[in-house]
Amino acid sequence: MRIAVDASGGEYAPNEIVKGAIKAAHEYDVEVALVGKKSLLHLIAGKHIKNLNLRIIGASQNIDFNEHPMEAIRKKPRSSIVIGINLLKEKKVDAFISAGNTGAVLCAALFGLGKFQGVERPALASIISLNRYSPALLLDAGANADCRPSHLFQFAQLGEIYVRNIFGIKSPRIGLLSNGTEETKGNRLIQESHQLIKKSSLNFIGNIEGTDLTQGKADVIITDGFTGNIVIKTVEGLGDSFIKVRSPDHSRHLRGRALLADVGLGFLVKSMDYSEYGGACLLGVKGNVIVSHGRSRAKAIKNAIGLAHRTAEVNLSQLISEVKYEQ
Amino acid sequence: MRIAVDASGGEYAPNEIVKGAIKAAHEYDVEVALVGKKSLLHLIAGKHIKNLNLRIIGASQNIDFNEHPMEAIRKKPRSSIVIGINLLKEKKVDAFISAGNTGAVLCAALFGLGKFQGVERPALASIISLNRYSPALLLDAGANADCRPSHLFQFAQLGEIYVRNIFGIKSPRIGLLSNGTEETKGNRLIQESHQLIKKSSLNFIGNIEGTDLTQGKADVIITDGFTGNIVIKTVEGLGDSFIKVRSPDHSRHLRGRALLADVGLGFLVKSMDYSEYGGACLLGVKGNVIVSHGRSRAKAIKNAIGLAHRTAEVNLSQLISEVKYEQ
Numbered sequence: 001m002r003i004a005v006d007a008s009g010g011e012y013a014p015n016e017i018v019k020g021a022i023k024a025a026h027e028y029d030v031e032v033a034l035v036g037k038k039s040l041l042h043l044i045a046g047k048h049i050k051n052l053n054l055r056i057i058g059a060s061q062n063i064d065f066n067e068h069p070m071e072a073i074r075k076k077p078r079s080s081i082v083i084g085i086n087l088l089k090e091k092k093v094d095a096f097i098s099a100g101n102t103g104a105v106l107c108a109a110l111f112g113l114g115k116f117q118g119v120e121r122p123a124l125a126s127i128i129s130l131n132r133y134s135p136a137l138l139l140d141a142g143a144n145a146d147c148r149p150s151h152l153f154q155f156a157q158l159g160e161i162y163v164r165n166i167f168g169i170k171s172p173r174i175g176l177l178s179n180g181t182e183e184t185k186g187n188r189l190i191q192e193s194h195q196l197i198k199k200s201s202l203n204f205i206g207n208i209e210g211t212d213l214t215q216g217k218a219d220v221i222i223t224d225g226f227t228g229n230i231v232i233k234t235v236e237g238l239g240d241s242f243i244k245v246r247s248p249d250h251s252r253h254l255r256g257r258a259l260l261a262d263v264g265l266g267f268l269v270k271s272m273d274y275s276e277y278g279g280a281c282l283l284g285v286k287g288n289v290i291v292s293h294g295r296s297r298a299k300a301i302k303n304a305i306g307l308a309h310r311t312a313e314v315n316l317s318q319l320i321s322e323v324k325y326e327q
Numbered sequence: 328m329r330i331a332v333d334a335s336g337g338e339y340a341p342n343e344i345v346k347g348a349i350k351a352a353h354e355y356d357v358e359v360a361l362v363g364k365k366s367l368l369h370l371i372a373g374k375h376i377k378n379l380n381l382r383i384i385g386a387s388q389n390i391d392f393n394e395h396p397m398e399a400i401r402k403k404p405r406s407s408i409v410i411g412i413n414l415l416k417e418k419k420v421d422a423f424i425s426a427g428n429t430g431a432v433l434c435a436a437l438f439g440l441g442k443f444q445g446v447e448r449p450a451l452a453s454i455i456s457l458n459r460y461s462p463a464l465l466l467d468a469g470a471n472a473d474c475r476p477s478h479l480f481q482f483a484q485l486g487e488i489y490v491r492n493i494f495g496i497k498s499p500r501i502g503l504l505s506n507g508t509e510e511t512k513g514n515r516l517i518q519e520s521h522q523l524i525k526k527s528s529l530n531f532i533g534n535i536e537g538t539d540l541t542q543g544k545a546d547v548i549i550t551d552g553f554t555g556n557i558v559i560k561t562v563e564g565l566g567d568s569f570i571k572v573r574s575p576d577h578s579r580h581l582r583g584r585a586l587l588a589d590v591g592l593g594f595l596v597k598s599m600d601y602s603e604y605g606g607a608c609l610l611g612v613k614g615n616v617i618v619s620h621g622r623s624r625a626k627a628i629k630n631a632i633g634l635a636h637r638t639a640e641v642n643l644s645q646l647i648s649e650v651k652y653e654q
Contacts, residue, residue, distance in 0.1 A: 142506055179553050179557060186553065209556075211567070215564070226514040226517070227553070229506035230537045230557075231558070232537065235561065238565060265568060
């Protein structure tokens with residue numbers, strides 16, 4: 001299994017990305033290709049290359065967070081993002097991970113790899129774990145701010161394949177995130193999407209509400225990318241408040257994580273701390289692409305490589321290609 | 328100050344509603360009119376009527392949670408919701424509170440009281456307190472699932488009046504909830520709303536993200552009622568998880584609330600526990616209407632009466648009527 005990692009992407013690149021790659025190379029049966037500034041990467045990771053399954057692939061350009069995605073990928077063919085996507089396209093790697101400019105990764109994947117036939121809009125699928133029973137997949141987590149009902153129906157199909165194959169759930173329960181459980185509730189997009197998904201053969205449990213996210217009602221949570229992004233980030237913000245809790249006397253280090261575990265809410269940490277699951281899969285493009293959080297540190301990158309390993313192992317993008325998508 | 332309370336509305340009506348009204352009549356300088364089944368209310372609250380500023384107003388009908396709002400208010404003119412709104416219309420009370428069928432309260436208010444000139448859509452304004460600095464007002468929290476940019480602009484105007492007069496903040500910071508801070512981010516609704524609000528004289532700080540909700544960046548958070556409802560309920564669901572935390576040995580009672588206070592996150596309880604602020608104000612209708620949570624118990628009702636007292640004290644609906652709303 002070969003995984004390419006964007007070593008120039010993210011707030012803590014390249015140091016934390018390299019650290020995460022080294023950890024992953026120890027932990028998983030993978031070859032990690034670090035894509036970035038060659039000399040710098042040799043300096044940081046050089047001594048590990050002989051002993052570990054690590055490679056360095058040069059990328060002389062870098063795309064910043066504030067660059068316009070489309071322009072950036074056109075102007076910078078030697079950037080780590082474009083080179084990483086090309087490695088995937090040429091089947092030189094089985095998955096690509098980037099914590100860099102999300103828009104640029106989406107554009108590069110969309111135009112470099114293309115979508116599978118019938119897929120209208122690729123979606124970002126994030127794992128959230130807000131209940132003590134099992135994690136759930138939320139999509140779209142932010143790739144498509146404006147959606148049509150057919151997009152949401154396809155997200156349901158894509159999410160079902162993911163959860164069935166990655167989580168191993170036979171008949172995933174599909175829930176449509178809305179402002180009420182009755183099928184008449186929701187905005188127009190949700191009301192129309194409800195009718196589309198209801199007619200399908202998917203295990204559709206109907207609308208779910210914000211309060212249901214902590215109840216473990218659905219395995220796949222369908223939403224447009226605008227709402228999905230706001231939900232994910234609201235949860236992340238609350239998570240930050242908890243994780244940064246200090247001891248009352250301020251004498252000890254941050255202890256929020258331990259505190260939550262103490263009271264039996266350890267499962268919440270996983271969701272509220274983006275580093276636990278490493279990143280979101282971009283479903284619908286021809287290749288396994290994982291978008292990590294811009295603030296990813298070593299642990300997040302290691303976990304993203306673990307997730308990439310799993311998606312490549314089951315050949316997720318191949319499974320996605322085999323489904324007929326209705327439009 | 329006279330406040331009417333729907334004694335038949337909510338999961339724990341009438342007992343908890345009456346308890347809350349009694350507490351409020353002790354605490355605030357208000358006359359509370361309980362609207363509901365006369366004989367039952369006399370039985371429960373009768374002995375308090377002499378000593379406290381309490382009245383009972385008969386309402387022989389009741390609107391259930393699952394009834395169609397519009398049909399229900401037409402068919403049940405003797406329901407507590409319709410009678411309560413009529414008391415407000417006839418200026419017999421200064422505010423009306425209901426924990427009953429939200430849709431029915433909205434319809435009754437909209438058709439019974441009417442909107443102020445220029446207001447296109449009344450909005451539900453919820454107080455949220457996700458940071459240690461100050462609470463914020465989020466609107467629309469669920470009255471309008473589908474919105475136009477002009478609606479969101481008016482929500483900003485309505486929210487500004489509320490926060491300036493109820494919280495006493497001179498120039499409230501208005502933030503537009505989006506999936507990114509740049510003004511090009513958001514779905515079409517948000518992008519267009521951004522340009523509208525930007526051109527106004529409001530203290531507009533631009534887009535804010537889900538993670539910013541815990542950072543205290545904005546005093547007024549503008550969103551459509553679909554997204555707002557999902558955010559509020561996601562936070563509520565997480566709050567339930569925390570508040571229901573038991574001691575590790577299960578020997579003691581629920582201790583989540585105390586635990587959060589212990590670690591300096593007491594402020595989060597206020598937002599994650601809907602009973603703390605009592606309810607959401609319906610802004611834009613001709614009268615002070617407060618919609619409480621269907622699961623409201625005595626504390627929530629007492630706090631809703633406190634909020635109603637404050638809105639009536641500053642004459643919020645009068646202040647709202649004095650503004651010119653652009654369309």
